[in-house]
Amino acid sequence: MAENTPRAVVVSQHYPPDRSGNASRIRDTCRHLSEEGWDITVLAPPPSFPHGRFQRSWQRETTSVADGVTVHRLWAWQPTADDPSFLSRLAYYVLFPLHALLWLVFNYRGYDAVVTSSPPIFTGLPGLVVGGIGGKPWIVDVRDLWIDAAVGLGFVSPGGLIERASRRFEQLVLRLADRVTVTTTVLGDRLTELYGVPNERIRHLPNGVDTDEYRPEGDPTEQTIVYTGNVGHAQDLESCVRAMESVTAANATLRIVGDGDLRAELERIVAERDLGDRVEFVGLLPRDEIPGVLNDATIGVAPLKQQPTLAYAVPTKAYEYMSCELPVIATGSGEIRTLIEASGGGVVVENDPEQLASAFDELLADVDRRETLGAKGREHVIERYDRRTVARRLDGILREVVGR
Missing domain, CATH: 3.40.50.2000 (Glycogen Phosphorylase B;)
Known part of the structure; x- marks a missing residue:
């Protein structure tokens, strides 16, 4: 040196x-x-x-x-x-x-x-x-x-x-x-x-995000909604899990990749509501496997809780989704909404299972819109993030x- x-x-x-x-x-x-x-x-x-x-x-x-x-x-x-x-x-x-x-x-x-x-x-x-x-x-x-x-x-x-x-x-x-x-x-x-x-x-x-590491490769073959990251108290994953009861798209699956304090509680809700065929808990994976997980998915979800104390937050996963041209469905207010709207890389909905289910169904059924959102999202993160x-x-x- x-x-x-x-x-x-x-x-x-x-x-x-x-x-x-x-x-x-x-x-x-x-x-x-x-x-x-x-x-x-x-x-x-x-x-x-x-x-x-x-x-x-x-x-x-x-x-x-x-x-x-x-x-x-x-x-x-x-x-x-x-x-x-x-x-x-x-x-x-x-x-x-x-x-x-x-x-x-x-x-x-x-x-x-x-x-x-x-x-x-x-x-x-x-x-x-x-x-x-x-x-x-x-x-x-x-x-x-x-x-x-x-x-x-x-x-x-x-x-x-x-x-x-x-x-x-x-x-x-x-x-x-x-x-x-x-x-x-x-x-x-x-x-x-x-x-x-x-x-x-x-x-x-x-x-x-490292846009060289997180880049789009291949086409997803399954209708998968993916969440990656901490399964913790700031994320409204419970609403996402409950939304899967109302999703009408055939074979749609919510794949939760990660671990944290609330995983056991979410697993209990899945068991109680008989959602085992709709919600999959993958657990922790090495970071170098995450880009592949995202490229196998159809939609990325970034569900922040609706709290004033989280208005500043933009989860890293949102950038990773967009970098892989994965359209984002987000909840929460403040900066996460600003990112999604400024990039054109996804949609923001209320923290409500029915609204989430509707958003999941609409994007799962519209390939052209998914491709448009994904392309805009990647262009935005390459330029700025x-x-x-x-x-x-x-x-x-x-x-x-x-x-x-």
């Missing part, structure tokens, strides 16, 4: 083989930053997500290098239950940033900049010390209104001690960071409203804060 090569360290709670949208996004972003001339190091805990799918590790640190990126896995508590207890989750979220903080203190002089990716908000702790207090150029990458979502979904009591303490910490992190990157303008506006983050420090860095393009934006922000 050349002596004048800029060096950055990225702190992330998830990194492959963790199976989450943010894990793959961080990997692709770091790989592309390396191509742009950065020496990139990632700090992450041992693979732990989805919980209960990985063996617990007791090694203090392991190191690997791939695609020009050095990854240090730092020991942290790893939940082994599918739906961990509050204390188990808290240990997972807190012990890793503490370990990352110690690592950065001892390696402080080796890097030109620090990037901490949230959620969870606790990843801001090492940046707060070495960046906010120690003066190292520091970018906070905010992908989610984690606290708002936790309150809105009933995990945290509104106005309680946990919410107030978490917001105080997040405010401190965001105000001391040199730059704050956000996925959507709604998210940036919300951070300014909540925490007084100056607009001049906020930069738009959307989610995206390819991960190489997004990484170049981050490259510019990093060089801005380090003065290069």
Whole structure:
């Protein structure tokens, strides 16, 4: 590595083989930053997500290098239950940033900049010390209104001690960071409203997709509606499952690819309503198999719950669907609606099983419309949301804060 090569360290709670949208996004972003001339190091805990799918590790640190990126896995508590207890989750979220903080203190002089990716908000702790207090150029990458979502979904009591303490910490992190990157303008506006983050420090860095990896190949032979990703509390998969009772298209199947806290509950609903021939639970698959899954499908569904706290959200799966020319049926409001309408790559319906069933039937019956929506969606993401393009934006922000 050349002596004048800029060096950055990225702190992330998830990194492959963790199976989450943010894990793959961080990997692709770091790989592309390396191509742009950065020496990139990632700090992450041992693979732990989805919980209960990985063996617990007791090694203090392991190191690997791939695609020009050095990854240090730092020991942290790893939940082994599918739906961990509050204390188990808290240990997972807190012990890793503490370990990352110690690592950065001892390696402080080796890097030109620090990037901490949230959620969870606790990843801001090492940046707060070495960046906010120690003066190292520091970018906070905010992908989610984690606290708002936790309150809105009933995990945290509104106005309680946990919410107030978490917001105080997040405010401190965001105000001391040199730059704050956000996925959507709604998210940036919300951070300014909540925490007084100056607009001049906020930069738009959307989610995206590797359009070379996620590309259309072949024609689907079955009438399959696919969902890929976390089977969690922010997704309205229950409405999708119930919609399959009313879908009239012959042999139509809802294929749920992924895992999460609510899978068992959805399986119970499928069994109770005798929908076993209409709803298929595939479980977790390696990320490199997902493009093939999408190319075997007819429609992609991105069902966000209808909540104000989720108005900023655009799931990574929506970009992946469109990149594979898969027409999207989405629920929710705010930025997901804006993406679908601006791209012309799908339709947005209410969070209602009957409306979802009607939308499924209409698209399953209209090949020409599916092809039109799919082509528009791919054109839109290539132009605006390819991960190489997004990484170049981050490259510019990093060089801005380090003065290069």
